[in-house]
Amino acid sequence: MSSSVPSALLAGFPPVLDRSTRVVILGSFPGAASLAADQYYAHPRNQFWRLLSAVLDDPITGLPYEQRLQRVLSHGIGLWDVIALCEREGSLDADIRRAQANDFALLRQQCRTLRRVCFNGKTSGKFAPQFADAGFETLVLPSSSPANAQLSFDEKLAQWKNIIL
Structure with missing residues (x-):
């Protein structure tokens, strides 16, 4: 059942970056569980933290969220999403409407050592050409x-290992 009144746009999270970020992983937009927890990749079945832990050979999955973020940054990896604002019920990328992209100029300003931009899935991957055109791997x-x-998981991990410079 659709309403004639537009829904309020959902807002994503700020980037997790610092001056030593060499690689950034861009997702599409936080799912419902992540928005509710105010944490990147909070859904218990999302494999993000497990994949990253295996790639980095660092047991970050058991750490409290803020410590996870600090540990990821210590490896030169940043996190963000391609979409800043959107309308969506549920968590599927296919249900994203009225999407507004993040301002990616921030990456160049804050991350002078950024070399590689990785995209967590096909939705965020649609932005790859614009980053390649800007000179990023x-x-x-x-x-x-x-x-x-x-x-x-192992098939995903084989590809995720390529994020490391």
Whole structure:
């Protein structure tokens, strides 16, 4: 049932970056569980933290959220999403409407050492050409989302290992 009154736009999270960020992983937009928890990749079945822990050979999955973020930054990796604002019910990228992109100039300003931009899934991967045109190495990864069940964890991990410079 649709309403004639437009829904309020949902707002994503600020970037997790610092001056030593060499690689940034861009998702599409936080899912409902992440928005509710106010944390990147908070859905318990999302494999993001498990994949990153394996790639970095660092047991970050058991850490409190703020410590996870600090540990990821210590490895030169930043996090953000391609979409700043959107309308969406649920968590599926296919349901995103009225999307507004983040201002990616911030990446150049805050991350002078940024070399590689990785995209967590095909939705965010649609932005890869604009980053490649700006001179960054780009890598579109299989989504860590529980909705992406085509690949096993190990198959995803084999591709995710390529984020490391």
